[in-house]
Amino acid sequence: MPLLRVEGLGIDFGGLRAVDNVGFQVEPGEIVSVIGPNGAGKTTLFNMISGAYQPARGAVSLDGEIVTGMVPHLLARRGLSRTFQNLQIFQKMTVLENVMVGCHLQERASLLADLFSTPASRKRSAETRAAALKLLERVGLDCAADKEASSLSYGALKRLEIARALALEPRILLLDEPAAGCNAVETEEIDHLVADVAKSGVAILLVEHDMKLVMRISNHIVVLDRGEKIAEGRPGEVSRDPKVIEAYLGVQPKEAGGHALG
């Protein structure tokens, strides 16, 4: 059984079909990328799967359970975690605290215990702190742990978001343009990180514009154009698909000289 199955998903904005009839599935440990030109509906698709938007049509299931339109915090409990294209960082908290919030579900916080700072509450905080520090190490931000998050560079914030999403110990991770705005070195770091996470058995759904990165790490690629799925398959197949090339370049493959998506 696939971990994530998306079937016939669609949503309209003001009568306009933003996304229509999109379906695919992701297995544990697999990296599936969603690509397509700007405005193809990639982020909208992400927002539907992660419960930020209510889909008008279609279904999403996690490990066999229908979770269509379920609120995000319940999806989180079922092991779905995500990052955002235009960062959603807790700006006024420290870098470490950002990741600690990611551990929220493991903490099983109790308001009364927290108010009175019971030994159990303090123990939970200490455990969370240790776990969060480890994750910061993993994304190379441990030296900035006590800085206010808003003081980090864009590339560092991208990695911070990934660390926070990993803190949930997710079964499936949705990454929305994790390498956008990062330089070559940072992109490579993210590349390794993503591959590493997938190796540990986490399913990864990726939206990314950096084609080199996508072609290198994806097991499977879904191509969207104008809200619809126009192709899917292994990286090699997709990059040679004439429909894909046309969608990207707006011309026939012959004129473009083929193989545009090296």
Added chain:
Amino acid sequence: MTELLQYVLSGLTVGAVYALVALGFTIIYNASNVVNFAQGEFVMLGGMITFFAWQAGLPLPLAAALAILAAAAVGVALNKLAVERARGAPVVSLIIITIGASIFLRGGAQLVFDKQLHRFPAFSGDEPLVIGGATILPQGLWVVAGAATVFALLYLFFTRTLTGKAILATANNRVAARLVGINTDYMMTLSFALSAAIGALAGVLMTPITLTSYDLGVAYALKGFAAAMLGGMGVPAGALVGGLMLGLIEAITAGYVSSVYKDAVAFIVILAVLFAMPQGLFGRKSTDRV
């Protein structure tokens, strides 16, 4: 029937004033995303300055014009000296700034003028007009007509003139407006002047009916804010409908239920509307882009 008509007439009169105050809230909110809790003080300034200028011997129309101009100047000063300097501050800080401004203006009015209640003569006498058995003061008609004129003129201003459209553009997207060459600081100042003038006009029109004093600004700010939220903050049509609804609810409750609970009923209706429509009657639901 006559009774109901009577309540509707007085409700419309009060509601027209609330609508004007709510419009003032909306104009400033659109230009700067600030809810200006000093809006009620403009109503007070309109009434008080008119009274003292008139008492000093100025003809009433001239006194009123002076009051409206002076209030507009205060609006500009509020923007230049306080709001503009705090741009980028958290919303609660901006709320405290405008509340501070309101306390300051109230204190100033108490000092410059006095603590008495004042009234100047109605524009067309105090002989009530009879409509279908119910009565309305001629001044009430002035209030309603004044509000209608203001809303009509503003509609034309925002849809037909370049400056009006520039204000709307600034409200919509400040950066984009600046990129196409709109002087957004000027538009913000203009918005403050405009809504201060509208508030002062409401004060001028209403004083012969309800009297004026240095401390009536809070009540108008409260009602105007509530009316603006009821209609949907930032939507002029919402200010109109919200204001009139609030006035009608108050008058009808006062007539049929109890005058001491008229404000309570008004707020219960507002709460009920917001529970069903969290963005007010005319507010658009915003989708967070993530």
Added chain:
Amino acid sequence: MRLSSSKHLTLLVLAAIILIAPFGFPSNFYYRIGSLIFVNGLAVTGLVILIGFAGQISLGHAGFAGIGAYACALAPQYLGLHPALAMLLGTALSAAIAWLIGRPILRLQGYYLAVATLGFGILVSMVLANEAPITGGPDGHEVPELGLRKLLETIGLDLSNAQFWYAFTGLFLLAGTWLALNLHDSPSGRALRALHDSEIAARTVGVDVTRYKLSAFVLSAVYASLSGSLLALMNKFITPDAAGFLHSIELVTMTVLGGAGSVPGAVAGAALLTMLPQVLTVLQDYEHMILGLIMMLVMIFMPSGLVPSLSRLLRGRT
């Protein structure tokens, strides 16, 4: 463990100020101002949790103070409860009401939330003012003696009335501060601060945003209610003004002036706005203008509030 040490330091400094200040008091009047600061500071600490931590505004929290205050006035008379029990009853009632109205109200955002809470506060103050046969109406209502001072006297602790209330309210403030500081760096506190910065991101990591907002609302209502009860018991008299719109605004102003996100800021804001009118009465007619001016100036030059701005200044980065 840097955070936890700063928590103890804050508590220690606060306790030291409460203990040492009386040595400079020339008269009982100063004890009274001190108690007023503590009572206000307690309600403001609750608002720091709601506004500063969770980012939800309320312009109606005096309503809960009113419920707490009138519980102490009415429950002894009508139910024959001891004032201390009446205080607990008021707290429970405030919590229950906050829980009930919080569910629909907290779906609203920003200024819509402001107007809804404003409406709630006004409803409470109106009922208190208009149901004169029960509440005494606008003229107010007497509140019975708490009796704890007499009890202390019998064990040999002889305090004047003003001294007793100074100590008693000071203890409440210390306890309230301790709880709020605990919350700040706990799992629940982090969840609250997270939803303040980005609701969608907080939801995504599994924070039940609705439940946490409601918790903060109920908690702040409990603080406000206790503050109202203490005020009523201290003054032995209460009027509907305690629940009024102006008191709500005053509390929010204290919260923001001190620094909305800062627990010690709550005490600073309460102290500033409680003492200022006392100082300004010397200037008589100029009192309101100066008060308004100070509010504007602090917010323009220290938009994040007194305590955060000053501590940043002290640490040398502006």
